[in-house]
Amino acid sequence: MSERPEARTPRGFIDRRGRDVAAERAILSAVSKVYESWGFEPLETGAFEYADALGKFLPDADRPNEGVFALTDDDDQWMALRYDLTAPLARFAAQNWETLPKPFRRYAYGPVWRNEKPGPGRFREFVQCDADTVGSARPEADAEIVAMAVEGLEAAGLPAGSAVVKINNRKLLNGLMSAIGVSGDAQKLAVLRAVDKLDRLGPDGVRLLLGEGRKDESGDFTKGAGLDASGAERVLAFTRAGVGGRSDTLSRLADVIGGSAEGDEGLAELAAIDAALTGLGVGPDRAAFDPSVVRGLEYYTGAVFEAELLLSTADDKGQPMRFGSIGGGGRYDDLVARFTGERTPATGFSFGVSRLAAALRAAGRELAAAVRGPVVVIAFSQARMAEYFALAREIRAAGVPAEVYLGGSGMKAQMKYADRRLSPAAIIVGDDELAAGTVTVKDLDLGRALASKVSDNAAWRAERPGQQTIPRAELIPALRRILDAG
Template identity: 85%
Template structure:
């Protein structure tokens, strides 16, 4: 007697998520809304392959012999290393360099799709997730940055965020460089320490950042973090820079000029922000939706000019019901050095990117949960296996009206079929028994209303007495009745 072969354990790889209709439909709705905005602004869709040659990615590749740090890589049959893309910007740079002679310039494109990162997964951190980007390649004008910012504002609101619930915070790498010069910071390691200290401003406040700009800071556990080593005057100059963001964009520029004005690079950054301000004003984007904030430093090692970060402003709660700061829901900036990796020539570029799942979470936190759009099809209940052709005719009639529908194809009875329809999040169940067929009628049960009432009722007698949302109507009124149920949400 032979034993059964060993069966594999049914399990998903760590960091890779299975997603059912609720998540898939809500994220598709976000992408459809945002894509519509991007196309109205004249950006064309672009799709690139999941794999890029590893040397084209450039980032996350410390081991040239086997590039498996940070990316998922494999060797092609010609012994060239390929890796799954870790973002959508590196493939754009490769595409632009490869096709530059034939592209309209500037080249305006948007893209969305999955990206992969070979990093340790954790809560809310996955190895596979979806991004959505919009970029302009080939324009050095600050107005190109302003356009991306304004379009990001419109895209986030089109996705469902209420106006005023998110703010695009804008800074400029050149201002930071001017600040470093004014503060006498020339060492790259010290510059990085200053940026890391400023990045903790929201969490530690000015006093904590002041310590990190100086000798260092001991946290509540007793652990000591070495500081940037600035003297007192230089540290205060940095703090004055970060505090200049209070007020409208014009007053922020004036305060920044007092701190970094006079250095060539600082003045250049101020001029670029002034041009962005004027363009945003022309586009109708006020400081309540896009503001200058010198404390935004994340990504400044990568970006070459303007940098922006979208932050959710709404009060949100964590899984335990405690208040929490949701934080960033997207970001971008100017990256004029990326295409040059391929061509050797600096090519200006600017863009904005957001994680689709993170934006879906932000919408949920904002009370705009799109999962209700993930309702299943209308389910036609089966009473008699010999009348399947009649049930299929009913389902086809519903589909012809543009409403998703299915006939139950299991072998269970009425109670189990209704449970099936409820698990499918069906908006309604349609019942056509012998009496209905003879009378030319149908019975429709509004499952959306039933679920809503069930959540409010505790007395079964009351439930049975009201028979919520169930009606028998002429067959010719079926699709109109279903449409009313669908439109009620």
């Protein structure tokens, strides 16, 4: 006899039961309605893309397994599971550009896969939800994406003002580099990476990384960007400019950048975004300019966005925690050009559905509570199964989920089954009920509520709380009353 396999979940993959599935479905339903109300159409692309079309992970001579799950097709071309929803959009836009309305506005959601080392809260399969505009270079397209993201997050369950979308522009960062005399891509990347650690290390730690370098608590040394003291202070002044209203931030940024051509272009784009957001009714409490936001150092070409949760949250042990980012995006004008050779402007916002569901749960704001089970028809006799099924069909026809118990256990175990399913009610139809044309309905919601207050189990059993025998014709109204009360 062959050895039995061990039942185990692959690392970085998780199973989801009713509550988690319902929470994510509720988010996707709410956000989809928002995106469609803004004129964005849904788009579904396949799970696999040719590996060279993904862009970020190109196939090498052997196997393109760095970051993606890949295999060879029967024509010897490498295919890989998509690692995000943007690369498939770029391929789709390039492939169908002549027939698409321009700009092309689409939203999409679905699982993505990353062949990376899993860890706490870091999975190799998760669901993303994106909205993108391809074909518009106007800053107002960025503003619209931000405003729509704000509305979508609020529709998903976040109260107004409980999250803020922070906005920056890569052209401002490039202008700052010119102003302080940064030379070469390596030094520029070192400055941006230092700024990206501001939340974790604070100004003093970033100051060291902007200069000669920093030694951490373990003794490991990270080489710095090599700026002199005045250059480092100018970068820190840049990151501090995002205080107060959006127009105030723009004024402070203009002073720091010092009139570089690219920096001025970035300021003009942010001014246009500010005007559009104001017209859309999105104030600085929901969308703010924050020069410390650094995303996708080799990916984004203009505006960048990051949504941060402001609500107080707690971990599984009830301890306060900072949840941080719940989504982000920005302008990426070079992605479609990989296929066409022509620069095509694009901007978008993306969030991880599971992460947003976790954020809502941590803040006590999730849309979907524990999943309710169906009404359970108790099965007493094999000879009566056809009648039990007819009763369940009648209940379902009235729009109420219902099932007949199909296990092999007795009455007590069947009631326990219904309770574990969080069923609102159990229906008992024995010989007496069938002869009298009645049904016995046990209100399990009421029973659960009263059970938490009872101390005398014998009296509890004698009272049979929440149980009533009624004419068969009154069953559906009785079930609706139980559901409405729950």
